[in-house]
Amino acid sequence: MPELPEIETIKIGLDKKIKGLKIKRVEVLNPKTFQGDDKSLWGKNVLKVWRKAKVLGVDLSGNLTLLFHLKMSGQLILIGGRGKGKGVRVVGGHPTQDMKGEMPNKSTRVIFEFSGGAKLYFNDQRKFGWVKVIETDKVEDQDFLKKLGPEPLEKSFTWQVLKERIGNHKNLPVKVAIMDQSAISGVGNIYANEALFDAKIDPRRKVSGLSDEDYKKLHKGVIKALEDGIKYGGATRAHFVNSEGERGYFLDYAKVYGKDGEKCPGCKGEVKKIQLGGRGTYYCPNCQK
DNA sequence: TTCAATGTTTAGAC
DNA sequence: GGTCTAAACATTGA
Numbered sequence: 114m115p116e117l118p119e120i121e122t123i124k125i126g127l128d129k130k131i132k133g134l135k136i137k138r139v140e141v142l143n144p145k146t147f148q149g150d151d152k153s154l155w156g157k158n159v160l161k162v163w164r165k166a167k168v169l170g171v172d173l174s175g176n177l178t179l180l181f182h183l184k185m186s187g188q189l190i191l192i193g194g195r196g197k198g199k200g201v202r203v204v205g206g207h208p209t210q211d212m213k214g215e216m217p218n219k220s221t222r223v224i225f226e227f228s229g230g231a232k233l234y235f236n237d238q239r240k241f242g243w244v245k246v247i248e249t250d251k252v253e254d255q256d257f258l259k260k261l262g263p264e265p266l267e268k269s270f271t272w273q274v275l276k277e278r279i280g281n282h283k284n285l286p287v288k289v290a291i292m293d294q295s296a297i298s299g300v301g302n303i304y305a306n307e308a309l310f311d312a313k314i315d316p317r318r319k320v321s322g323l324s325d326e327d328y329k330k331l332h333k334g335v336i337k338a339l340e341d342g343i344k345y346g347g348a349t350r351a352h353f354v355n356s357e358g359e360r361g362y363f364l365d366y367a368k369v370y371g372k373d374g375e376k377c378p379g380c381k382g383e384v385k386k387i388q389l390g391g392r393g394t395y396y397c398p399n400c401q402k
Numbered sequence: 403t404t405c406a407a408t409g410t411t412t413a414g415a416c
Numbered sequence: 417g418g419t420c421t422a423a424a425c426a427t428t429g430a
Contacts, residue, residue, distance in 0.1 A: 115408085167409075185408030186427080220427095239426045241409070257410085285420075294410080302408070391422065393407075 115183040117265075117299030118342025120164050123189050127171070127233075128162040130194030135159075135228040136173070146222040146237060149246030153177060154225075166261045166298035170252065178252050180245040181235065187242035190216060193231030262297045265335050270297075272325075272332035279320055287323065288316035289390035291335060300335060304342060306370045306395050308334035310379075315401045316394050317387070341366065369395040 115123075135158050139151040157173040164170070169189075171179040181189065216234045217224060223244050225233040235244055252258065262278055263270050278297055282290040291297060292305050300308070309316045312334030314327055323331070345366050368378050373386035373395055382399035 182409085184410070184425095237426095238428075239408085241425065241427095282419080289420090292409090390420090 115167065115185075115187060116301035116304055116342065117164075117167055118304070118339055118345075120167050120169050120183070120299075121343050124162050124164045124169060127169075127189070127191060130191055131159045131171075131227060131231065131233065132161060132195070133159060134195065134231060137226045137228050139226070140224040141222075142217070142224070143222040143237075143240065145240060146235070146242065147244050151223075151246070153246060154179070159227075165258055166264070166294060167301070168258065172249055176249045178247055178249045180247065180252075180255075182242050183237070184239070184241035184243075186220075186238040188220075188234075188236040190234040190236065191231060192216060192234075193229070194227070195229075195231075260295050262293070262295050264298050265300065265339060270332075270336075272329045275332045275335070276323075276325070276328045283319065283321035285320055286317050286389050287314060287320055287331070288394055289392075290320050291331070292390070292392075297335070299339070302392050303367065303370045304335070304338040307338040307341075307367055309401060310334075310369045310396060311337050313401050315398075316389055316396050369397060371395065 135156060136154050137156075139154050141147045141151050153175075154173065154177065157175050157177055160172040160174060162169070162171050167182065169181040169183075171181075173179065181187070183189070216232070218236065220236045220238045221234050222237050222240070222242075223235040225235075227233070235242075247255070263274060275297065279287075279290040279293065282293065282296070288305050288309055291300050291308065292302065306316070308331065312327070312330040314323075314331060314334075318327075369384050372384045375384050376382075377384050377397035377400060379397060379400045382397055384395055384397055387394050387396075
């Protein structure tokens with residue numbers, strides 16, 4: 114379940130490993146996954162890797178930019194690249210057993226081959242994700258980027274901004290509101306659950322009933338959840354570099370997500386699972402009011 | 403066999 | 417038009 118912290122982790126890893134490399138060839142195994150002309154990428158150099166919300170961008174020479182969205186089950190796996198020897202991999206995204214096995218595998222959709230022999234595999238079990246080629250100077254015209262709300266990790270994202278952005282969702286449960294990408298960028302289901310647990314706020318509460326105190330706690334919770342994710346995402350990457358498997362994924366550190374029926378880490382109560390906005394929602398009825 | 407899972411888009415109801 | 421709900425997308429595994 115790649116969310117903002119996973120994409121951020123991939124960005125840091127990829128930027129280090131493929132910046133300056135030339136794309137030798139691109140192989141599209143699933144045409145539906147790839148939008149644009151893959152041949153136009155051949156011979157282009159990687160200038161930089163960036164992220165906006167859950168979208169990963171790779172700027173190339175020749176005014177071209179590659180955009181990736183991993184959606185629910187995407188993975189990016191790089192074997193080789195700058196720095197250490199071959200066989201070193203940087204991976205991120207949806208964790209599966211086979212992501213550390215042979216590449217390509219049956220969920221590989223696109224393969225990028227770089228000069229020097231490094232290969233980047235875009236895997237996506239459910240084919241929801243996509244790769245897109247556009248002109249770099251058109252990036253800002255992309256509808257899905259224009260609609261996104263502010264980045265929660267930027268300094269300018271204060272609790273007042275949070276209040277203003279989700280304020281018009283007054284009848285929505287607070288959890289559903291903070292997952293609205295046009296209000297705030299990059300808060301997905303897992304981190305929404307964790308942020309509300311940290312803030313000790315009941316996910317079912319309506320936005321209109323939140324006090325300024327609640328907004329302050331919520332603001333802090335969102336940032337903490339995302340920052341912890343990045344911290345542990347980094348741990349995941351380090352493990353993979355050593356080919357130790359997928360231990361260290363953020364879910365191992367989640368306090369409530371996926372823990373229904375288990376003991377709440379904050380009290381003696383039990384984590385409960387409900388549905389909100391059609392999504393699985395986990396919370397502790399005792400701690401979160 | 404049916405259901406739930408992740409993120410986003412889209413269609414439709416008020 | 418704004419707000420909100422629910423279904424759709426593809427696939428797998430419980």
